[in-house]
Amino acid sequence: MASGRYRRVIAFARYLTVDMESHALRADLHDPAALANLGHIEVAARWIVDGFLSGLHRSPRKGFSVEFADYRPYQPGDDLRYVDWKIAARADRWVVKQYEEETNLRATLVLDVSRSMEWRGAPAAQRLTKLAYAEQLVAALALLLLRQRDAVGLIRFDDVVRTSIPPRARTTQWRRLVGALTERAGGRASDLATALGQAARLVTRRGMVLLVSDLLVDVDAVLPALRGLRTAGHDITVFHVMDPAERHFRLTTEAQYEDPETRLAVPAAGADVRAAYDATVDTVVREWRDALGALGAGYELVLTDQAYAIPLRRAFDLRQRRP
Amino acid sequence: MSFLAPLFLLLAGAAAVPLLLHLLRRNVTTRVEFPAARYLQRAEQEHSRSLRLRNLLLMLLRVLLVLALALAAAQPFVAGLGTGHGATALAVVLDNSLSTTAVDDGVPLFDRLRRAARAMLLAAAPGDRLWLVTADGRLRSGTRQALLAEVDGLAPLVGGGDLPLALRRATAAVQSAALPARVVAIASDGQRTSWARAVRTGVSTTVYGPGSEPPANRFVTTAVAEPSRWTPRGTLHARVSTPDSTGYRIVLGDRTIARGAVGRDDAIELRVAPFERGWQAGRVEIEPDAFPADDVRHFAVWIGPAPAVSSTPSAGPFVTTGLSVLVADGRVSAGSEIRIASADAAGSLPALIMPPIDAVRMGAANRELARLGIGWRFGPVDRTGATVKGARLDGVRVTERYRLIREGTSPDDTLATAGGAPWIVAGAGYVLVGSRLDPSSTDLPVRAAFIPWLADVLSLRLGAPPGERGAPIVAAPGAPITLLTGIDAFENAAGVRRGVDDGRALAPAERGVWFMLRRGRRVGAVVVDSPVDESVLERWSAEALASRLAGGNGRATTSPDRWIRDTYASGTRRPAVTPLLALALLLIAAEAAAVRSSRSSTVA
Numbered sequence: 064m065a066s067g068r069y070r071r072v073i074a075f076a077r078y079l080t081v082d083m084e085s086h087a088l089r090a091d092l093h094d095p096a097a098l099a100n101l102g103h104i105e106v107a108a109r110w111i112v113d114g115f116l117s118g119l120h121r122s123p124r125k126g127f128s129v130e131f132a133d134y135r136p137y138q139p140g141d142d143l144r145y146v147d148w149k150i151a152a153r154a155d156r157w158v159v160k161q162y163e164e165e166t167n168l169r170a171t172l173v174l175d176v177s178r179s180m181e182w183r184g185a186p187a188a189q190r191l192t193k194l195a196y197a198e199q200l201v202a203a204l205a206l207l208l209l210r211q212r213d214a215v216g217l218i219r220f221d222d223v224v225r226t227s228i229p230p231r232a233r234t235t236q237w238r239r240l241v242g243a244l245t246e247r248a249g250g251r252a253s254d255l256a257t258a259l260g261q262a263a264r265l266v267t268r269r270g271m272v273l274l275v276s277d278l279l280v281d282v283d284a285v286l287p288a289l290r291g292l293r294t295a296g297h298d299i300t301v302f303h304v305m306d307p308a309e310r311h312f313r314l315t316t317e318a319q320y321e322d323p324e325t326r327l328a329v330p331a332a333g334a335d336v337r338a339a340y341d342a343t344v345d346t347v348v349r350e351w352r353d354a355l356g357a358l359g360a361g362y363e364l365v366l367t368d369q370a371y372a373i374p375l376r377r378a379f380d381l382r383q384r385r386p
Numbered sequence: 387m388s389f390l391a392p393l394f395l396l397l398a399g400a401a402a403v404p405l406l407l408h409l410l411r412r413n414v415t416t417r418v419e420f421p422a423a424r425y426l427q428r429a430e431q432e433h434s435r436s437l438r439l440r441n442l443l444l445m446l447l448r449v450l451l452v453l454a455l456a457l458a459a460a461q462p463f464v465a466g467l468g469t470g471h472g473a474t475a476l477a478v479v480l481d482n483s484l485s486t487t488a489v490d491d492g493v494p495l496f497d498r499l500r501r502a503a504r505a506m507l508l509a510a511a512p513g514d515r516l517w518l519v520t521a522d523g524r525l526r527s528g529t530r531q532a533l534l535a536e537v538d539g540l541a542p543l544v545g546g547g548d549l550p551l552a553l554r555r556a557t558a559a560v561q562s563a564a565l566p567a568r569v570v571a572i573a574s575d576g577q578r579t580s581w582a583r584a585v586r587t588g589v590s591t592t593v594y595g596p597g598s599e600p601p602a603n604r605f606v607t608t609a610v611a612e613p614s615r616w617t618p619r620g621t622l623h624a625r626v627s628t629p630d631s632t633g634y635r636i637v638l639g640d641r642t643i644a645r646g647a648v649g650r651d652d653a654i655e656l657r658v659a660p661f662e663r664g665w666q667a668g669r670v671e672i673e674p675d676a677f678p679a680d681d682v683r684h685f686a687v688w689i690g691p692a693p694a695v696s697s698t699p700s701a702g703p704f705v706t707t708g709l710s711v712l713v714a715d716g717r718v719s720a721g722s723e724i725r726i727a728s729a730d731a732a733g734s735l736p737a738l739i740m741p742p743i744d745a746v747r748m749g750a751a752n753r754e755l756a757r758l759g760i761g762w763r764f765g766p767v768d769r770t771g772a773t774v775k776g777a778r779l780d781g782v783r784v785t786e787r788y789r790l791i792r793e794g795t796s797p798d799d800t801l802a803t804a805g806g807a808p809w810i811v812a813g814a815g816y817v818l819v820g821s822r823l824d825p826s827s828t829d830l831p832v833r834a835a836f837i838p839w840l841a842d843v844l845s846l847r848l849g850a851p852p853g854e855r856g857a858p859i860v861a862a863p864g865a866p867i868t869l870l871t872g873i874d875a876f877e878n879a880a881g882v883r884r885g886v887d888d889g890r891a892l893a894p895a896e897r898g899v900w901f902m903l904r905r906g907r908r909v910g911a912v913v914v915d916s917p918v919d920e921s922v923l924e925r926w927s928a929e930a931l932a933s934r935l936a937g938g939n940g941r942a943t944t945s946p947d948r949w950i951r952d953t954y955a956s957g958t959r960r961p962a963v964t965p966l967l968a969l970a971l972l973l974i975a976a977e978a979a980a981v982r983s984s985r986s987s988t989v990a
Contacts, residue, residue, distance in 0.1 A: 179421035279421055309422040318416040322423040329426040335441055339433035343425050
């Protein structure tokens with residue numbers, strides 16, 4: 064007999080299947096916390112990517128991942144869409160166009176698994192930790208890229224590089240990535256510069272680097288590593304993951320607010336510093352956006368209560384611009 | 387500033403809460419995990435000046451808010467807010483004692499006092515609490531209109547009233563009111579005898595007085611019939627207080643029995659043997675002056691045949707001699723109506739009874755007392771010297787007496803005591819003396835008071851029919867009196883009757899002679915006259931009176947307008963609750979605005 068959790072997953076999948084046809088609800092637009100309750104990261108990633116792809120107006124296979132290679136004679140059973148009708152009219156013979164799939168993009172997903180990422184500003188039933196959200200996002204990004212026959216790699220880091228998986232386009236890569244994502248994090252401080260250096264070593268050819276982090280580091284300490292990646296010709300997109308409670312300070316408690324990584328404790332009355340804090344975060348976001356923009360890197364602020372479709376769309380657009 | 391509920395000022399202590407929070411916030415020990423603490427630190431560093439100013443402003447606003455709310459809860463009253471006068475608890479003491487009927491500048495002084503009191507009440511505001519207290523101590527509360535009607539309906543008392551009592555009640559009334567301004571306003575002629583006692587009100591007091599010298603007053607101070615039972619001859623003693631000579635007239639019943647002129651310090655003594663019989667009303671009149679209320683004084687007298695008295699040898703020689711004097715004077719006659727004898731030989735009542743000559747007859751004497759229904763017995767002899775206390779008998783010495791022992795529940799009518807024990811007692815038809823009326827037992831027989839005392843005993847105590855009162859009762863109007871049993875009405879000489887309330891033995895409120903009626907028969911008289919003190923019109927000045935009554939809290943004036951202004955001046959403090967609540971609302975709005983403005987400014 065199927066367990067209750069399994070029944071819920073089946074019911075939701077059926078629901079998604081039905082609903083995807085009507086485009087009324089897609090998993091990539093669903094609430095992340097609710098979605099995480101329904102299935103394993105692997106299953107959820109499939110739902111998200113399926114939902115995301117179903118929302119596109121054309122098939123990615125027709126769009127960019129298939130290149131013309133040669134002609135061959137028509138055989139019964141071939142799809143008539145691929146018959147070259149001009150040749151048929153001119154030479155009175157039916158030929159079928161053949162295509163060659165491309166696998167020349169190498170994408171590296173760089174995931175911050177430091178201690179600060181394991182925080183949420185609301186109860187577990189309502190919101191994911193930044194790390195859980197980021198892992199789900201990374202899984203979905205990886206699946207999306209793999210479905211496009213791209214090679215995808217993964218780097219997980221905190222104060223050291225915890226996981227380093229070179230980019231591959233093989234079908235087993237997806238399983239490998241998911242397996243790495245489900246490993247426990249170290250729960251230590253971030254060393255983003257080291258992680259980006261490792262990414263540069265992993266991606267020897269020009270490729271794409273997608274960084275998912277809460278960016279609780281100094282901008283100046285990270286910029287040299289990013290500049291190196293850009294010099295090497297990599298496209299960089301940074302997904303700045305923030306909990307909504309970090310983006311807009313809504314705590315009212317009079318307390319010592321302590322950073323779990325650095326043990327920095329700041330005494331404050333929540334209501335009193337709220338406005339100043341929000342203004343500071345605005346400044347920080349602007350600084351990151353400006354600094355990354357100056358390097359030619361993309362920047363996307365992602366809140367953990369946002370649907371996954373937003374960062375996925377960002378990554379998809381970036382991939383579209385690649386040859 | 388004053389407060390209705392000053393205890394709520396303790397809430398002002400809560401103002402320390404935002405202050406302490408502001409000062410102690412850096413010492414908070416609560417730790418909250420927050421990864422973006424670096425942003426908080428940066429926010430505080432970058433906005434430290436504005437944050438400090440804002441926090442200081444917010445702290446001040448919150449402290450002020452708490453203070454404003456605490457003040458509002460205490461319900462303060464503050465001078466200088468608005469116009470008019472604030473809510474005032476006002477008791478107007480209107481002196482309507484008899485002395486205010488004196489004519490001053492062509493009108494009775496009472497009319498001026500009443501007009502001033504009316505004006506005072508008319509100036510009251512709807513929020514005031516008002517009382518009206520008259521000289522008799524009667525307290526009235528009500529609306530302005532109701533009290534105005536009361537003032538219009540007031541008449542001067544026929545007596546002096548009790549102004550200190552009125553003042554105490556007025557003070558208690560205003561002190562019971564939960565209003566910040568409490569004032570006792572007195573309109574009085576300031577008569578010295580009425581305000582002889584200095585009464586401290588303890589509240590703000592304003593006094594309105596006439597400010598003029600009292601008119602020269604002539605008045606009859608006394609009019610007394612001696613004895614109170616004329617048999618049928620008697621003497622009327624009268625005295626008139628007058629700065630110069632004045633004419634007088636003495637009336638008995640409807641008949642003028644004497645006229646004449648009396649000079650300063652002269653006494654009037656009129657010996658008469660009128661033909662009227664029974665209880666009679668009389669009066670002594672002088673020429674009217676500016677204070678007519680005391681130009682007449684009344685008296686009452688019983689006129690009839692002299693009682694017939696006989697004495698036995700057992701009464702002793704001094705009694706026999708005294709009786710012969712009274713017979714010679716016509717005060718009594720020889721006969722057997724009243725007996726004077728030792729107890730063992732009394733025989734019948736009424737009788738003046740004394741111990742037997744021989745002590746061995748004491749048993750027979752007590753048996754005779756029992757037979758006559760007398761509730762007293764002779765006890766053991768007491769030869770310790772003692773001094774007597776009693777009417778006409780003060781200072782008499784007793785060297786030998788038999789203790790008088792009460793039997794059963796005989797009425798306790800002790801006429802004199804010796805050494806604190808009953809010595810002369812009386813009852814229905816008897817007067818019992820504990821010593822023989824002989825110099826070997828007491829010096830009474832050899833004193834000048836002996837013959838008058840004997841005359842009174844024979845004519846008043848024993849000569850009056852059983853149950854009647856031999857002497858009239860003299861009382862002030864409305865004063866409590868001791869009535870004879872069975873009295874069912876008062877009646878004056880004109881035939882006007884007043885009922886008697888058994889629960890309230892009070893003299894009639896109108897002056898004059900009121901006969902006590904028992905089943906329609908006159909059995910006594912009550913002479914109702916104003917106290918002589920009320921005729922002494924010397925006044926305190928308004929300032930002196932205010933000082934006597936209120937010390938530094940008193941203000942005095944001879945102008946009604948000034949009196950009204952002074953009275954309501956202490957009520958110019960107005961409630962400040964509404965302004966304080968408005969201030970609290972403003973502070974709340976300012977606090978909200980400070981929070982919003984700081985947010986918008988920092989974001990910008």
